[in-house]
Amino acid sequence: MLRRNFVKTVSAAAVTAALGLGSLNALAAETIKVGVLHSLSGTMAISETALKETVLMAISEINSKGGVLGKQLEPVVVDPASNWPLFAEKATELIEVHGVDVVFGCWTSVSRKSVLP
Template sequence: MFTKSKRKFLKTTLTALAAATMIATAGAAVAATPSTSAVNTTGLAVTDDKVTVGILHSMTGTMAISEIGSIQAEKLAIKQINESGGILGRQIEVIVEDGASDWPTFAEKAKKLLVQDKVATVFGAWTSASRKAVLPVFEKENGLLYYPTFYEGLEQSHNVFYTGQEATQQILAGLDWASETLGAKTFYLVGSDYIWPRTSMKIARKHIENVLGGKVVGEEYYPLGHTNFGSL
């Protein structure tokens, strides 16, 4: 028959044994967990405490006025994520490259980020021309691009997250508003001479003529960075 002291001893012993078993099991689990480098078969710049990403926008040239804001926003978001503990306990490190408002430079910098720096993903491009320039690089290297702005649509890729609206989700709404609110019937289309304006204007013209019953009285395109529109 158990005495009070024996019951107390048994309880203490079982508690200690259970605790020891839990500690041993936890220790074995920790010991059995491999390091990131041991299981990272992608070769990407991800370690136990850090993940490296790229930012690729124009810091110089014609498009800098639009793209510097994106760089600032992306850096702010990354700073806030890091201050909240990072991604799965890993801090985000950023490598920033300048596309310099030049499409071949965008492609060159994209390849550098993916092949040399091994970044986990890239936040970048702005114009559709820069996106078109880097797309073959991302598809060849199987990289991941977050494209941060609106675009003309008519493109899909497993290597790109298109985060903005395409043309039918923004331009058509503006045309409808102009027609309904301002009573606009005639339209003059003006844009920079590259893929986004030209494709968007094709979509706009079709909507104006076939849906709104309006008329396009003129259509002109100018080089990107052009500032003299006196002829209009």
């Protein structure tokens, strides 16, 4: 139970902080788009699928309690397929094509390095 509360608190704080740092679009939109960037296929899927489910669970719980800033969170899930260069492409897709306000994912250090500008 403590772990679940921790996940909810951290998720809500991260989304709120991300919105406060610059996404004015999120304030005008009806929903807040949350990018989920975890491998759902390939070698890392066995680990990262559970992470995706955890993010979706947190989003569902946050939405059931009124969302963030009175807005519902809308998850946008993409699959970088355990392909490190594909993480950068999918991160760009989430931001430029889907217009997400925040991205959660990149569990491994190599995937995090791949998405750096």
